[in-house]
Amino acid sequence: MSWLILGLALWSGAHFFKRVAPQARAAMGARGKLLVTVLSLLAVVLMVIGYRAADFTPLYTPLPGMGHANNTLMLVSLFLFGVGGTKGTLYPKIRHPMLWGVVVWAVAHLLVNGDLASVVLFGGLGLWALISMLLINRSEVWLAPLGGRGLKGDMMNLVGTLVLLGVIAMIHQWLGHPVFMGTYS
Incomplete structure (x- = not known):
């Protein structure tokens, strides 16, 4: 479950970055887009691994x-x-x-x-x-x-x-x- 939660946190953080710190995000330019893309892909991988590995708790x-x-x-x-x-x-x-x-x-x-x-x-x-x-x-x-x-x-x-x-x-x-x-x- 920890990988799933980490993936969700990473996804949210990467996507909220532009809204929470717009000046910092804008200053990064194209590197910022690349960073969000890489973090988003990593987040998806972590969410999939975490979801598939999680115990079934109804x-x-x-x-x-x-x-x-x-x-x-x-x-x-x-x-x-x-x-x-x-x-x-x-x-x-x-x-x-x-x-x-x-x-x-x-x-x-x-x-x-x-x-x-x-x-x-x-x-x-x-x-x-x-x-x-x-x-x-x-x-x-x-x-x-x-x-x-x-x-x-x-x-x-x-x-x-x-x-x-x-x-x-x-x-x-x-x-x-x-x-x-x-x-x-």
């Missing part, structure tokens, strides 16, 4: 049928991740679509995983995303972006979402956690 039992809710929320989450890149109809309407995608992803996984390691990982990343939105909103005025691709962007995003969901399902299957078979862990 905290609650997920309700029956939550697997379907999880799958639906994952579609929403992945779609939100693509909003900024494909610039569809939601692009000028949603601030922080990727961070909202993380929140939806976290909720989806908490619906089907009731163990301590899952609550720490998914709850921790969901909390990080919410705090990130608060910090960004406090420090920057949002000017809704103009333009975009409209429905074409939405269709591009939908296709990308479905492909990515398929890849994620295959990875989960490979790891022993099938996502469409009614077995969730």
Whole structure:
């Protein structure tokens, strides 16, 4: 569990650095971006190792049928991740679509995983995303972006979402956690 917590702390620290110490981060220039990238990758590795190695300590039992809710929320989450890149109809309407995608992803996984390691990982990343939105909103005025691709962007995003969901399902299957078979862990 300590590797998982260290990974979460490293992820949060690397991402909060720009918001907590903007002058120090700006002074680092491109080296700062590289540092955040390296720390983020290391954090992901630590979170994966820590999560996979953690003892199963049940905290609650997920309700029956939550697997379907999880799958639906994952579609929403992945779609939100693509909003900024494909610039569809939601692009000028949603601030922080990727961070909202993380929140939806976290909720989806908490619906089907009731163990301590899952609550720490998914709850921790969901909390990080919410705090990130608060910090960004406090420090920057949002000017809704103009333009975009409209429905074409939405269709591009939908296709990308479905492909990515398929890849994620295959990875989960490979790891022993099938996502469409009614077995969730």
